[in-house]
Amino acid sequence: MLDETLSIKINKTQNSKIKNVDWENLPFGKVFSDHMLVMNYADGQWGIPEIRPFESLSLHPATSAIHYGQSIFEGMKANRTDEGDVLLFRPDMNAKRFAESSERMCMPVIPEAIFTDLVKKIVDIDRDWIPNKEGYSLYIRPFMFATDDFIGIKPSDTYTFMIFTCPVGVYYSDPVNVKIEEHYTRAAYGGVGRAKTAGNYAASLYPAKKGNEEGFHQLIWTDGIEHKYIEESGTMNVMFIVDGKLITPAEDSDTILKGITKRSVVELAEHWGLAVEERKITVEEIVEALKEGRVTDAFGAGTAATIAPIAKIGFRGELYELPSVGSREVSNKISRYLNDLKVGKAEDVLNWCQSV
Numbered sequence: 001m002l003d004e005t006l007s008i009k010i011n012k013t014q015n016s017k018i019k020n021v022d023w024e025n026l027p028f029g030k031v032f033s034d035h036m037l038v039m040n041y042a043d044g045q046w047g048i049p050e051i052r053p054f055e056s057l058s059l060h061p062a063t064s065a066i067h068y069g070q071s072i073f074e075g076m077k078a079n080r081t082d083e084g085d086v087l088l089f090r091p092d093m094n095a096k097r098f099a100e101s102s103e104r105m106c107m108p109v110i111p112e113a114i115f116t117d118l119v120k121k122i123v124d125i126d127r128d129w130i131p132n133k134e135g136y137s138l139y140i141r142p143f144m145f146a147t148d149d150f151i152g153i154k155p156s157d158t159y160t161f162m163i164f165t166c167p168v169g170v171y172y173s174d175p176v177n178v179k180i181e182e183h184y185t186r187a188a189y190g191g192v193g194r195a196k197t198a199g200n201y202a203a204s205l206y207p208a209k210k211g212n213e214e215g216f217h218q219l220i221w222t223d224g225i226e227h228k229y230i231e232e233s234g235t236m237n238v239m240f241i242v243d244g245k246l247i248t249p250a251e252d253s254d255t256i257l258k259g260i261t262k263r264s265v266v267e268l269a270e271h272w273g274l275a276v277e278e279r280k281i282t283v284e285e286i287v288e289a290l291k292e293g294r295v296t297d298a299f300g301a302g303t304a305a306t307i308a309p310i311a312k313i314g315f316r317g318e319l320y321e322l323p324s325v326g327s328r329e330v331s332n333k334i335s336r337y338l339n340d341l342k343v344g345k346a347e348d349v350l351n352w353c354q355s356v
């Protein structure tokens with residue numbers, strides 16, 4: 001059971017697929033490591049977690065997550081240092097956010113220390129799957145979904161928690177073009193935008209597809225009432241440098257996902273003595289500053305891409321071009337630090353990395 005002396009069943013594969021991996025050519029999220037972790041919840045408690053060979057699941061057609069969306073996830077990465085140590089970046093923050101998402105979606109909470117421990121266990125078993133190439137990592141996907149075989153709207157009584165991992169290459173190879181979205185809404189006040197829950201992403205597909213058709217990689221979401229305030233991007237928080245200050249939307253409404261990358265950028269910038277403001281940011285303020293050439297940098301911050309420079313911002317049919325990526329001292333410095341830190345090549349001044 002789940003106590004300090006976490007017991008776990010381990011059934012290793014006899015048939016590793018690692019020889020078949022094309023390490024030079026890793027698409028994001030399509031290659032899966034040898035094992036997965038499964039832990040079931042029933043009768044008011046978590047069962048014994050099990051690590052077993054990666055395989056498909058067999059599900060009852062009435063599995064409630066499929067119909068009613070009680071499903072949450074996390075995304076994190078593991079990297080290897082030149083010395084062969086395996087590092088996780090702030091896994092305690094993912095554990096905390098997973099617990100918060102669980103709470104919001106009426107799902108059972110996994111104690112944070114146990115979540116982190118289970119992540120470490122699965123990464124340890126498949127540590128040979130961590131790519132060695134620069135910019136590559138082992139992406140970790142913890143998730144939980146409702147498993148009652150029942151047609152009816154109520155919190156499920158049973159759940160499955162799982163973790164699998166994927167060796168991944170770079171997420172975006174080029175700077176992204178984003179459109180400020182003024183019609184569709186990602187998250188409403190009082191809604192579930194702060195939770196990393198499946199339906200948020202399903203709901204964003206249609207507006208994102210419309211944006212893609214206009215040539216944008218991503219949208220910048222605005223508030224659901226007036227479409228006046230900048231919120232975030234699809235799977236990234238957004239940050240700007242305007243008049244030399246790093247600004248990013250505050251997370252005090254429950255419509256913005258509390259990104260760990262964004263939090264880290266803020267903490268790092270403050271540590272380095274840069275001016276940082278977390279506050280409400282209007283679309284108007286950004287568009288004015290773009291017109292006047294005062295936006296020297298804009299980027300998305302998220303685990304998958306780390307720092308994704310924004311090349312162009314679209315708003316009401318106008319396209320505003322940002323300075324070349326090479327000129328962006330602050331975000332380049334942040335990006336370099338975070339990437340170096342994750343592979344043990346920079347000093348961990350804020351004590352973020354945990355080894356496996």
Ligand SMILES: *Cc1c(COP(=O)(O)O)cnc(C)c1O
Pocket residue numbers: 075196232233234235236237257258259260261262301302303304
């Ligand atoms: C996961 C996610 C982010 C980024 O969070 P990180 O913890 O930095 O990976 C931002 N916005 C949304 C909507 C997300 O799902």
